[in-house]
Amino acid sequence: MMRQMLAFLSGSAGCIVFALAIIVWLHVFLMAEEHVPIFICLVTVVGLGVAANMLKVTDAVRTSLAEHERLWNLCALAVPLALIWLFREDHYNLFLIGAIMVYAVAVLGLNVQLGYAGVINFSCASFFGIGAYTSTMLMTGAGLPPLAALLLGGVMAALVGCILIFPVLRTSGHYAALVTMAFALLFKVFMDVNDFFGGPQGITVPPMTLFGIDFSHNMLFGDTELSFYLRYDLLCLLLLGLAFCFVRRLERSWIGLSMDAVRSDDTASACFGINISRWKITAFVVGNCLSGLAGALYAMMQAYISPANFTFSDSLLFLSILLLGGIGNMWGVILATVFVVLIPEKFQVIQEFRYLIYSGLVLLMIIFSPKGLLPRQPRSYS
Amino acid sequence: MEMELLLQFCINGLMLGMMYALVAVGFTLFFGVLDVIVFSHGDTVMIGSFSGLSMYWWVNAYYPAMPAAGTAFLVVLAAVSVVVLLGMGVADAVIVPLRKAPALNTLLATMMLGTVLRESIRLFFPDGSNPHPFPGLLPDWSWRSSQLTLRFDNLALFCSGALIIALVHFIINRTRLGLAIRAVAQDEEAAKLMGVNFRLVVLATFAMGAGVAAFAGVMNGIYYNEITFGVGLLLGAIGFSAAVIGGLGNVFGAILGGFIFAFLQTIGAVAMPFAAAYKDVFAFGVVIALLAWRPTGLIAEPASKRV
Numbered sequence: 001m002m003r004q005m006l007a008f009l010s011g012s013a014g015c016i017v018f019a020l021a022i023i024v025w026l027h028v029f030l031m032a033e034e035h036v037p038i039f040i041c042l043v044t045v046v047g048l049g050v051a052a053n054m055l056k057v058t059d060a061v062r063t064s065l066a067e068h069e070r071l072w073n074l075c076a077l078a079v080p081l082a083l084i085w086l087f088r089e090d091h092y093n094l095f096l097i098g099a100i101m102v103y104a105v106a107v108l109g110l111n112v113q114l115g116y117a118g119v120i121n122f123s124c125a126s127f128f129g130i131g132a133y134t135s136t137m138l139m140t141g142a143g144l145p146p147l148a149a150l151l152l153g154g155v156m157a158a159l160v161g162c163i164l165i166f167p168v169l170r171t172s173g174h175y176a177a178l179v180t181m182a183f184a185l186l187f188k189v190f191m192d193v194n195d196f197f198g199g200p201q202g203i204t205v206p207p208m209t210l211f212g213i214d215f216s217h218n219m220l221f222g223d224t225e226l227s228f229y230l231r232y233d234l235l236c237l238l239l240l241g242l243a244f245c246f247v248r249r250l251e252r253s254w255i256g257l258s259m260d261a262v263r264s265d266d267t268a269s270a271c272f273g274i275n276i277s278r279w280k281i282t283a284f285v286v287g288n289c290l291s292g293l294a295g296a297l298y299a300m301m302q303a304y305i306s307p308a309n310f311t312f313s314d315s316l317l318f319l320s321i322l323l324l325g326g327i328g329n330m331w332g333v334i335l336a337t338v339f340v341v342l343i344p345e346k347f348q349v350i351q352e353f354r355y356l357i358y359s360g361l362v363l364l365m366i367i368f369s370p371k372g373l374l375p376r377q378p379r380s381y382s
Numbered sequence: 383m384e385m386e387l388l389l390q391f392c393i394n395g396l397m398l399g400m401m402y403a404l405v406a407v408g409f410t411l412f413f414g415v416l417d418v419i420v421f422s423h424g425d426t427v428m429i430g431s432f433s434g435l436s437m438y439w440w441v442n443a444y445y446p447a448m449p450a451a452g453t454a455f456l457v458v459l460a461a462v463s464v465v466v467l468l469g470m471g472v473a474d475a476v477i478v479p480l481r482k483a484p485a486l487n488t489l490l491a492t493m494m495l496g497t498v499l500r501e502s503i504r505l506f507f508p509d510g511s512n513p514h515p516f517p518g519l520l521p522d523w524s525w526r527s528s529q530l531t532l533r534f535d536n537l538a539l540f541c542s543g544a545l546i547i548a549l550v551h552f553i554i555n556r557t558r559l560g561l562a563i564r565a566v567a568q569d570e571e572a573a574k575l576m577g578v579n580f581r582l583v584v585l586a587t588f589a590m591g592a593g594v595a596a597f598a599g600v601m602n603g604i605y606y607n608e609i610t611f612g613v614g615l616l617l618g619a620i621g622f623s624a625a626v627i628g629g630l631g632n633v634f635g636a637i638l639g640g641f642i643f644a645f646l647q648t649i650g651a652v653a654m655p656f657a658a659a660y661k662d663v664f665a666f667g668v669v670i671a672l673l674a675w676r677p678t679g680l681i682a683e684p685a686s687k688r689v
Contacts, residue, residue: 120486167674173485174419175677178626179670185619186666193659312615316493323490356505359497366491367479 006060012071014064019075023082029342030083030093038346065331066380077241084233094229095301096345101236102298104337105243107321108330109290112247114319115328115376116256117283118263119168120177123184124291124318127157129310130187131292132299133197136205146208150296157292158285165284169277184312191307202306205299208235232301239297243290247330250286259283260379320362326372336373386530388652395648396641397536397605400543403640404598405621406628407550408591410636413625414567415587418477418488422496424618426465426472426592430599431516431609432503434461438517454519461596469592470585478584496618503611513610516603539601546597550590551633563587567631623669629679638680643669 009017029041052058065072080097087093106128113119135153138144144152167179192200207214208231219226250256261269262279270276299305317340325336344358365372405427412420437460441453448456476495480488504510520535554560562583565573574580602617603609624643628635646668650661672680 114486164670167670171673171677174413174489174630175626175673175679177419177486177489178622179673181619182623182666182669185616186663186670189662189666190660193663312619313497316490316497319490320494323487353501353505356498356501359494359501363476363491363494363498366483366487366494367476370483370487 002055006056009057010060010063010067012064012068014061015068015071015075018061018064019079022079023086026079026083026338027086029346030087030096032346035347042343062377076244077237080233080237080240084230084237088226088230089224091227091229094227094233096342098229098233098236098301099298100337100341101233101240102294102301103318103321103341104334105236105240105294105297106291107318107325107333107337108243108247109287109294110318110322111287111328111330111333112250112259112290113283113287114322116251116259116263117280118259119165119280119284119287120180121284121287122177122180122312122315122319123164123187125310125312125314126184126187127161127288127291128295128298128314128318129191129305129307130157130160131295132205132305132310133191134292135296136203136299136305137197139206140203146206146300147210150208150293150300153296154289154293157295158289161285161288162281165281168284169280181312184315188307188311191310198306200307202304202308204304205302207303208232208297208300210235229301232297236297236301239293243293244330247290251330255279255282257379323370324362324365324372326374326376328376329372329374332372332374332376386527390530391648391652393532393536395644397540397644398647399641399644400540401598401601401605401640402617402620402624402643403547403637404543404594404601405617406624406636406640407547407633408595409621409625410628410631410633411550411587411591412477414631415563415584416477416481418481418485419492419622420472420477420591421489421492421618421622422472422499422614423591423595424616424621425496425499425614426469427595427599427602427617427621428503428609428611428614429468429499430461430465430596431603431613432507432514432599432611433464433596434458434600434603435514435516435609436460438519450519450521453517457517457519458597458600461600462593465592465596465599466589469588469595473584473588474581477588478581496614500611500614507611510611513608516607516609518607519600519604535604539604543597543601546594547633547637550594553590554633559583559586623666627669627672627679629681632679632681635679635681642680 008014025041025045029038032038032041052061080101083097084094087097106124109127110121110124113121131153134156135146135149138149138152139146164180164183168176171179191197197203219228219231258269258274259279259282261272261274262276266276295310302309321336321340322333324340325332325334340358347357405423408423408426409419412418412423434457437457438453441448441456472495476491477488480491483491518535520538523534525532552560554563562573562578563586565576565578566580566583570580573583598617602613620643621640624639625636626639627642628637628639643665646665647661650664654660654664
């Protein structure tokens with residue numbers, strides 16, 4: 001019986017079951033408003049996870065993922081689409097779904113840096129912020145169309161990354177950590193004392209407009225009024241999909257192989273003729289570009305940004321997502337983003353304590369289960 | 383720029399430098415012994431200020447007739463004992479179990495620990511989210527001319543800070559405990575084989591670092607006359623920067639780094655009066671530039687690497 005079920009799950013059916021389970025669970029969890037149902041949801045998912053691990057269902061799912069990758073990718077696209085459609089009139093939940101996707105893009109960028117090339121970066125939120133501020137200033141100051149501003153936000157983050165990479169390359173270990181940390185603090189203080197960028201009060205961000213459609217208005221579909229966040233969510237999904245494909249291609253290419261070599265042992269890879277600096281620079285710039293793009297889109301979606309969105313603690317948040325998900329595993333990263341973004345939002349009634357609980361949980365996680373939810377699997381060359 | 387004003391800036395810079403040096407010494411001690419960066423150290427400093435303040439309130443409530451010197455002593459004692467216990471607890475519960483983990487995990491774990499400490503004070507200390515006035519504790523004698531104020535308490539704090547660093551230096555270089563600490567720092571396995579009690583050495587080092595941090599916390603309170611729960615993050619970042627620009631694992635490097643950072647902040651405020659708010663931007667920018675120039679700090683670590 002058990003064996004039959006495992007065989008069933010390791011085929012293409014496993015993918016469909018898993019996707020449906022995620023849609024149902026996320027729908028229930030997002031709809032839940034009282035503490036007790038929210039808590040029951042969390043306990044259920046933890047219990048299911050532990051049970052799945054004990055009954056070897058995780059291995060079956062992993063086999064299914066390896067063998068039916070195309071189907072999994074399609075399902076991964078279908079899950080957010082289904083959720084967006086289910087919540088089509090609900091501003092708040094649509095915003096949360098969009099925020100998850102945008103954060104996931106930024107963490108994918110961090111994943112390229114830290115997970116593949118092993119370049120440490122404690123200033124991910126600053127590059128997120130650079131993208132946000134650049135696109136905002138280009139729209140309000142220079143009157144650029146939002147799409148161009150969005151792309152230039154990513155370019156600007158990459159350019160600033162090009163400058164910061166020099167001290168990072170020259171240093172290593174804790175010293176490199178300090179360079180990026182100092183940059184994160186510097187960025188926050190600079191934005192706080194600067195009047196040009198709105199100072200500590202922040203600035204409002206004009207909405208996205210694409211092909212003449214203003215993203216800040218609700219739209220009518222038949223006789224239902226769809227939330228204006230729906231368009232943003234679709235754009236976020238597009239960005240996440242592109243970023244995901246890009247990072248996956250990068251990982252599977254000889255570039256990803258070189259980056260893995262640089263991370264695992266830089267001396268050995270230098271002996272084999274791999275140019276260490278080249279791949280570290282590439283990873284840092286690509287990662288920051290993704291963070292910048294994500295930040296620019298996040299700013300438009302939120303319609304308002306202030307330096308308090310891009311502090312050092314936010315960089316730590318991005319890093320913890322990566323660590324919780326399992327460094328280097330893209331599915332793990334996205335799963336961890338869902339939890340890290342949703343749980344604090346859902347427990348807003350005990351908002352006072354959420355940072356305390358959250359940082360305590362991450363601390364325990366690092367001590368007792370440092371590999372994260374879904375550790376990255378070894379490369380398969382078959 | 384008048385001479386006296388310049389002198390005033392120098393005095394303030396020296397005070398800040400001593401405070402940063404005290405924090406940086408902790409960072410460098412921990413790095414020396416266990417090769418870890420304990421980023422929550424800045425928040426430990428903050429806990430020191432708050433335990434000192436609690437003791438002050440307690441003394442004021444129950445023994446209002448206590449002479450000032452006695453109060454000051456009790457405040458420092460409370461800060462040091464609470465923080466030493468905390469430091470040893472942190473070492474035992476977090477740092478030692480993570481000894482074999484990748485450096486990033488340890489760094490992140492201690493950052494999370496710092497957040498836990500900071501949030502605990504904000505939530506559980508009475509009215510913890512607001513700044514609290516910190517008592518002066520020392521007699522407020524001062525000597526002033528037109529633009530220069532020399533305060534007795536600043537002088538006393540500076541001298542005791544210097545004494546404490548000298549004491550740490552003495553313990554590390556002249557005592558049996560110091561010998562054990564240096565042995566563990568050089569080679570943990572070999573030190574254990576020679577009969578060094580590893581756990582005891584680690585706890586002693588953390589107790590020492592934390593004690594110094596507690597004093598820095600009280601000093602911070604007296605100097606600014608005010609403490610907030612959030613001061614630990616910036617103090618931690620500054621202490622870490624100071625320890626790193628000096629060169630990790632070197633007590634003199636930490637002192638040098640502390641004074642350099644304070645000097646940078648003061649220069650940032652003096653040389654650019656039109657942009658005094660940018661002093662931290664300037665200081666951190668120079669830190670990045672310094673590291674680009676000397677990648678392992680001004681007093682470099684021995685950089686041999688076994689392949």
